[in-house]
Amino acid sequence: MQTQADEPTLEVVLGNIVQMDFDAIVNAANSSLLGGDGVDGAIHKAAGPDLVHECLLLGGCKTGEVKVSKGYNLKAKHIIHTVGPVWQDGNRGEEKLLAQCYAKSVRAANELGAKSIGFPAISTGRYRFPLDKAAKTAVKTIRAELAAAPSSLTRVVFVCFDQAANDAFTRAVEHH
Template sequence: MHIGGTSIEAVKGDIVTMEFDAIVNAANSSLLGGGGVDGAIHRAAGPDLVHECRLLGGCKTGQAKATKGYRLPAKHIIHTVGPVWRGGENGEAELLASCYRESLDRAIEVGARTLGIPAISTGIYGYPLDKAAKVAVDTIAIFVRDRPGAFKHIALVCFDAKALTAFNAALEAV
């Protein structure tokens, strides 16, 4: 799909091995590493990432902070803390949308034109894939429509076929 000069697609792959100007990390609030994509990014980036993250003082749910990419192919990492799914009536959709908006803002600030984004909050945080994909795609579509030319390419990087199916369905619905 193309919106405002930006190509947006869902791809299956390992975000830590992919070449983008920046990647988004589905982080925890400490920013010091954890499980899932967060742990994989920290392991691949190396120990300098933890050092820089310590200086950031954590991150609140729905916000995002940028660091260097260190040993990753990506020049920058945008760390965002997604909401834990608590049934959908506790502001989860608004917080998740904020993660995407804030991440896109931080990516612009560091000069990223290509961006890889994982399925934020869909792992241990339990956000249902179909609902998360809709929030992600709708938020990104509005963002790039409002800022034509801000990005060249955004990839929604899916770890498995189930996530890829959900994100492709959300893309087709826009």
């Protein structure tokens, strides 16, 4: 377990999370956990049909919560599914719910004993969460979670699918 003194640094990479080698990856899932658009669909497609079968048994997931499955055909051993909030106007608890997604994903990774975790930009695609605000929330939340308790994590990476997300998360890591 890590202590606060050797807390992992946060990394930002441009790439496809399903091709990355982490102990756990986070899936920006919908509440059914049965696949969808964006990163969710890509993870389900790459993991293979066994993922849908396991997700059926998980019984869905509420916004701000997490459920864990095996990684199946992915390089990742585990998938931490989390349902981010749909952005409405910023006055309906969206930021708090997004922070819960990141915090609970870190806790789940620690419970799994994961040393490395890859995060997508949760809620910033179809759910329309403003990218800069999402990046700041993610970085602030993960740093607080890592500082709060010993962690098995030695590598925490934001895997950004496009340059705009990469730029927003890089700014957030450097300035927050």
